[in-house]
Amino acid sequence: MYRNQVNYALIEDASKRRVSYNKRLKGILKKSDEPKTLCDVEVATVIYGPYRNEPYTFPNNDVVQNTFIKSKELPTLERSKNKVTREEFTMQRIKKLEEQLQKVRKENRVKEMTNEMYEVFNRKIVLADMNPSDFNDLYVV
Amino acid sequence: MYRNQVNYALIEDASKRRVSYNKRLKGILKKSDEPKTLCDVEVATVIYGPYRNEPYTFPNNDVVQNTFIKSKELPTLERSKNKVTREEFTMQRIKKLEEQLQKVRKENRVKEMTNEMYEVFNRKIVLADMNPSDFNDLYVV
């Protein structure tokens, strides 16, 4: 998503997709490992995709198993709460994206105005510096 | 871990530790969400630490849970089409926003470069138009 602009969409090239997956997974596992040391918070991860037969877990199965089973046993109300949380997360992401978009668009307008000012400014300089004889060199294009 | 070198160790200040946790969790969830779109790989996360009563999961993904636990009695089979449709809709919205953001940022950079070019250009004009006698008016500031 960096060197060149990359769509936030499925990477079409299967080879590149896999490379990206490998790199990103490494990054995610590293990031997910850090809170344990820094913040006294454990983060376990389950990965499930076409590159493995089964979902697999980090840092170990037990923790994740327990948690998932626990989650399974939660009464319906609790589960729907979880879903709400997930949706809230998504909605916040959307909100944030829209804010960023607005902000960048604003900056964009400012820069556009600056450019236009420069253009007008330069045109004026040119006109001010010219005298009628300069037009002798002009041809109709 | 950035502004200053930070120890890769428990953050002593409880307040800072929590702030760090909040920020990092947000980052981890975002990173973990991306492979789904980019690489067709699902990443689920389990977090458990002192800031919540129980471990909780993101994105609480039914498919992953189902496959992982391999239990037939998961009540999540009643996933309504409605919900899937809505999630897809939401994801498309996010995708679109991401694309727009990238596009506008790109335009932004172009305009910035244009501005800089103008600045350099104007400076050169000024210098080219000057002759040594002009420096007589300069004072040391």
Next chain:
DNA sequence: CGACCTATGTATAACCC
């Protein structure tokens, strides 16, 4: 693949409000 490189976008610690 994986290891390494570079350029660039991203995450985040410290800060402020």
Next chain:
DNA sequence: TGGGTTATACATAGGTC
């Protein structure tokens, strides 16, 4: 607490070997 800003380190796409 939670939000925004800034400076800096990190993550990663693309490339090469």
